[in-house]
Amino acid sequence: MKTPLFVAACAGIAAAGIFSYQNIKTHQAELDSTDDKKDKIINVDVSIDSMQKDYDSEKELKKKAEDDLNATLAEIEIKDRQKLTLKSTLQDLDNKVATQQEKIEDVEALINKIKVAFQGQNVALENIPAFVEKLDEELKGLEKKSEELVIALEETQEQFDASNADLLGLNKSESERIKSLRQNSLSSLITAVNSSWGFVIIKPHPNTDINVDSNLIIVRGAQHIGRLHINAVETNRVIADIDYDSLVSGARVRAGDRVILAKANSR
CATH class of the missing domain: 2.40.10.170 (Thrombin, subunit H)
Incomplete structure (x- = not known):
């Protein structure tokens, strides 16, 4: 009577061992799959960090480019104002030159009139x-x-x-x-x-x-x-x-x- 029971017990133990072994393989496969997913997640995180750094770098470059553009536009505006000021100054100078030329012509005409009026008086111009x-x-x-x-x-x-x-x-x-x-x-x-x-x-x-x-x-x-x-x-x-x-x-x-x-x- 012991032999059949022993055989049955051995069979049960063997079946339990086989089931356990199968479970171990399943758990190992799941564990390996989990590790692979972790590696993928780590790679994705690394990729995201890299992309974030690239994005931040591009954002800084874009901000720098915008600052440079604004500085250039401001400089252009200053140059335009300076150009207008110079044009106005040049126009004023032209007007002054024209006025001075008219005054010179008037003075020369007056000198000629004085010379004609005092012709024959033997009087130098500075003594008039x-x-x-x-x-x-x-x-x-x-x-x-x-x-x-x-x-x-x-x-x-x-x-x-x-x-x-x-x-x-x-x-x-x-x-x-x-x-x-x-x-x-x-x-x-x-x-x-x-x-x-x-x-x-x-x-x-x-x-x-x-x-x-x-x-x-x-x-x-x-x-x-x-x-x-x-x-x-x-x-x-x-x-x-x-x-x-x-x-x-x-x-x-x-x-x-x-x-x-x-x-x-x-x-």
């Missing part, structure tokens, strides 16, 4: 200002003498007119009528000229009828050289503004010039 100043002083002296002579002449004229009126023995009404009719032939004297403010002081002829509405003509010899507009009429003097637009070209109002009414009164 002093020469002109000397002439101006002489002119002032002559104008002063002229004014004195004109005043003396005016006084003589007044005395003559008074004597003539007495000689004629005309009555007052007739005298006034004649006075009104003779206004154009009566002249008054410019005794002073203020060129800076553009007015003159007139000593009116005693028989002339000048009022604030009168228009006066400046006379030098037989020539009419301009007009005056009356500013104020005072005792024994009249203040009048010079009408520069009416002056004859090159003329200048001087003490000693005479004035007449542009339109005489009539009765």
Whole structure:
């Protein structure tokens, strides 16, 4: 009875051993498969790390390229501004050169006029200002003498007119009528000229009828050289503004010039 049981037991042990062996092979295969998967996972991780490093490197390169591009664009913008500034500066210089050239031409033209005006005077160009100043002083002296002579002449004229009126023995009404009719032939004297403010002081002829509405003509010899507009009429003097637009070209109002009414009164 023991033999069959022993055989059965041995068979059971053998079957268990075979099953265990088969399980060991299966577990080993699974273990080997797991190790292979681990190796693959490790390789994938290494590949991912490498790709991440490549990506980070490319990202840094891209950022550097963008920074370089922005720096280049900023430099280009600065250069463009500098270019515009230089163009503006160059234009200003061109304008200044043109202006200076015009001034040089004006000065040369003025020098030529001065040379023509002083031709025959034997005066060097650098001495012309002093020469002109000397002439101006002489002119002032002559104008002063002229004014004195004109005043003396005016006084003589007044005395003559008074004597003539007495000689004629005309009555007052007739005298006034004649006075009104003779206004154009009566002249008054410019005794002073203020060129800076553009007015003159007139000593009116005693028989002339000048009022604030009168228009006066400046006379030098037989020539009419301009007009005056009356500013104020005072005792024994009249203040009048010079009408520069009416002056004859090159003329200048001087003490000693005479004035007449542009339109005489009539009765």
